Amino acid sequence: xxxxxxxxxxxxxxxxxxxxxxxxxxxxxxxxxxxxxxxxxxxxxxxxxxxxxxxxxxxxxxxxxxxxxxxxxxxxxxxxxxxxxxxxxxxxxxxxxxxxxxxxxxxxxxxxxxxxxxxxxxxxxxxxxxxxxxxxxxxxxxxxxxxxxxxxxxxxxxxxxxxxxxxxxxxxxxxxxxxxxxxxxxxxxxxxxxxx
Amino acid sequence: xxxxxxxxxxxxxxxxxxxxxxxxxxxxxxxxxxxxxxxxxxxxxxxxxxxxxxxxxxxxxxxxxxxxxxxxxxxxxxxxxxxxxxxxxxxxxxxxxxxxxxxxxxxxxxxxxxxxxxxxxxxxxxxxxxxxxxxxxxxxxxxxxxxxxxxxxxxxxxxxxxxxxxxxxxxxxxxxxxxxxxxxxxxxxxxxxxxx
Numbered sequence: 001x002x003x004x005x006x007x008x009x010x011x012x013x014x015x016x017x018x019x020x021x022x023x024x025x026x027x028x029x030x031x032x033x034x035x036x037x038x039x040x041x042x043x044x045x046x047x048x049x050x051x052x053x054x055x056x057x058x059x060x061x062x063x064x065x066x067x068x069x070x071x072x073x074x075x076x077x078x079x080x081x082x083x084x085x086x087x088x089x090x091x092x093x094x095x096x097x098x099x100x101x102x103x104x105x106x107x108x109x110x111x112x113x114x115x116x117x118x119x120x121x122x123x124x125x126x127x128x129x130x131x132x133x134x135x136x137x138x139x140x141x142x143x144x145x146x147x148x149x150x151x152x153x154x155x156x157x158x159x160x161x162x163x164x165x166x167x168x169x170x171x172x173x174x175x176x177x178x179x180x181x182x183x184x185x186x187x188x189x190x191x192x193x194x195x196x
Numbered sequence: 197x198x199x200x201x202x203x204x205x206x207x208x209x210x211x212x213x214x215x216x217x218x219x220x221x222x223x224x225x226x227x228x229x230x231x232x233x234x235x236x237x238x239x240x241x242x243x244x245x246x247x248x249x250x251x252x253x254x255x256x257x258x259x260x261x262x263x264x265x266x267x268x269x270x271x272x273x274x275x276x277x278x279x280x281x282x283x284x285x286x287x288x289x290x291x292x293x294x295x296x297x298x299x300x301x302x303x304x305x306x307x308x309x310x311x312x313x314x315x316x317x318x319x320x321x322x323x324x325x326x327x328x329x330x331x332x333x334x335x336x337x338x339x340x341x342x343x344x345x346x347x348x349x350x351x352x353x354x355x356x357x358x359x360x361x362x363x364x365x366x367x368x369x370x371x372x373x374x375x376x377x378x379x380x381x382x383x384x385x386x387x388x389x390x391x392x
Contacts, residue, residue: 046312048272053247054262066250066265076244080276085317087283116242121281 026175028094028129028136032079035174039083045179047081047088050074075109077117077124083179086186089117090178092127100157101128103148111148114141123182127168130158138181139165222371224290224325224332228275231370235279241375243277243284246270271305273313273320279375282382285313286374288323296353297324299344307344310337319378323364326354334377335361 026034032049039045053075058068077091091114093105106114106126117124124141135158143164147156166181222230228245235241249271254264273287287310289301302310302322313320320337335352339360343352362377 040312043312043315046309046316051247051249051268054250054265064267066262066267069250069262069265071260071262072247082283082285082313082316082318085283087278087281089278113242116236116239117278119239120242120278122278 028092028127028176031175032092032127035176035178036079036081038174039179045081045083045088047079047083049079050076073107073109075107076113077110083123083182084186087117087120087122088182089114089122089124090127092129094129094131096131097155098130098132100155100160101126101130102155104154115145118142118145123185127176127178128161128165133158134170136168136170136176137161137165138168138178140185224288224323224372227371228288228323231372231374232275232277234370235375241277241279241284243275243279245275246272269303269305271303272309273306279319279378280382283313283316283318284378285310285318285320286323288325290325290327292327293351294326294328296351296356297322297326298351300350311341314338314341319381323372323374324357324361329354330366332364332366332372333357333361334364334374336381 029049036045036047036049039047053072054066055070055072056066056068057070059066077089079092080087080089082088091106091110093101095101095105114124118141122141126139126141126144127136128139129136139156139161143160144156147160147164166184168176168178168181171177225245232241232243232245235243249268250262251266251268252262252264253266255262273285275288276283276285278284287302287306289297291297291301310320314337318337322335322337322340323332324335325332331354335357339356340352343356343360362380364372364374364377367373
């Protein structure tokens with residue numbers, strides 16, 4: 001592929017009424033990327049954000065240049081990888097909503113995927129940050145599905161995250177240390193976690 | 197995102213002197229996609245091809261249209277997912293080479309990734325199709341790494357695939373039934389495979 005010199009990638013800013021990327025410090029995606037880099041550098045876990053799916057329309061293959069393309073909706077979650085030999089799979093979202101997490105943020109195909117991974121015994125969860133409170137939660141797929149199957153509301157209230165989820169405390173390094181919580185979940189699930 | 201009506205995605209044809217997508221029937225990528233869809237539909241495994249990484253340069257977010265972007269090199273393998281609770285990770289390549297598999301087909305970062313997943317006890321492997329012989333092999337990451345660490349040649353000879361790898365027989369449904377071989381590998385590794 002050709003990489004013409006001097007091209008700088010613009011900072012990509014997503015806008016969506018339910019997802020905000022403007023906030024005090026770094027956004028959740030940046031925090032998770034730096035956390036996953038930390039895990040990788042330390043040889044703790046290998047978890048990656050999947051590239052954004054794109055529908056290619058016009059490509060100049062000689063130049064390796066995409067001239068027309070469109071964003072595609074994801075059919076799976078954004079992050080997956082391996083930790084202590086276990087399959088890890090999660091979706092991460094920020095919301096400015098002050099009452100809870102609007103379910104419109106998770107696509108139908110993603111919900112189907114989360115159900116599949118949950119059934120297959122993967123370590124599957126959501127990481128949701130409520131930007132107005134600067135609080136970040138981890139909610140296991142089983143509790144997420146339980147909510148979907150037993151409620152008709154389009155928003156998961158914050159109280160549900162408080163009751164069923166885990167609060168991920170802000171840290172300096174790594175920023176969002178979600179594997180600390182996964183260790184607890186593995187202990188509850190398997191008694192003692194297998195070593196990598 | 198907007199999807200202006202009437203746009204048809206061109207069939208994307210990759211060209212590379214070592215990778216060929218012209219061949220008798222379907223190419224390896226299509227075969228693997230249909231195989232993975234079969235596994236998913238039957239609830240056997242959830243394994244996906246990751247989207248191609250793209251470097252965005254110019255985007256019209258109002259229209260959801262990418263106006264300038266470039267292909268980026270992958271830092272991980274193309275496929276990953278879960279089977280019977282195990283983490284599955286692999287790279288798939290076709291080659292027209294008649295002597296073996298040219299290592300130039302696997303990027304440096306991908307090799308590093310394969311080493312990491314292997315160390316972390318993931319089920320990691322290559323699927324390589326030699327188009328001139330219409331033969332498809334699965335080579336476990338440990339044997340791939342072993343070759344890299346003990347040889348200075350830039351091509352893994354077909355004889356090495358015959359000796360260390362597994363030949364994946366062509367089938368009608370699913371096309372490339374690699375999980376049949378993974379079952380053997382799991383039995384060798386864990387004695388009895390855990391049930392999902």
